[in-house]
Amino acid sequence: DQQVKQNSPSLSVQEGRISILNCDYTNSMFDYFLWYKKYPAEGPTFLISISSIKDKNEDGRFTVFLNKSAKHLSLHIVPSQPGDSAVYFCAALNNAGNMLTFGGGTRLMVKP
């Protein structure tokens, strides 16, 4: 059973608008969450993270929100740009710090 789920396999957004990518998790032992971005033929690259003691972390156009009670996090990209088109993976780190669990990914397409 997947402990980290991204229920939307794909998302299409117009350039300049907001992109919202969602992620749900089931394991209460996760205490650190990350978003990775992946282009074709490349490895995932770290984008932004959030500790379980926070509910929001912002870095430029990217903001991650964490709702611990709902076991839900989301990544907001504002404004979206065509270069943001990629697959985005949500990942959760266990509190032992030795294992990342990934969601299945969401393919974001930003149309010019």
Place this chain on the structure above:
Amino acid sequence: DADVTQTPRNRITKTGKRIMLECSQTKGHDRMYWYRQDPGLGLRLIYYSFDVKDINKGEISDGYSVSRQAQAKFSLSLESAIPNQTALYFCATSDLLGKTQYFGPGTRLLVL
């Protein structure tokens, strides 16, 4: 030069063959990881190593083995490849805190 390199980038092999995938890093990190990616399932951890003398099984280690030859080198072996090991394989590294992992470009493996 890339911080995390993987060789080969693409490989086609036949059922029953032994194959080795290699990973090298110049980041000076102690921790190294091997993942496989399958469509819709995200990345799943195969093995990880926190230093040269430390090897640990991940979520899906059956059918795989690893060797940590040096701090900078971590190889993954398929002793007798089978078709359901066809996947994209990623190596990653992290520092002692382990919160952010840095990925190589991946090896695409096809087992016929």
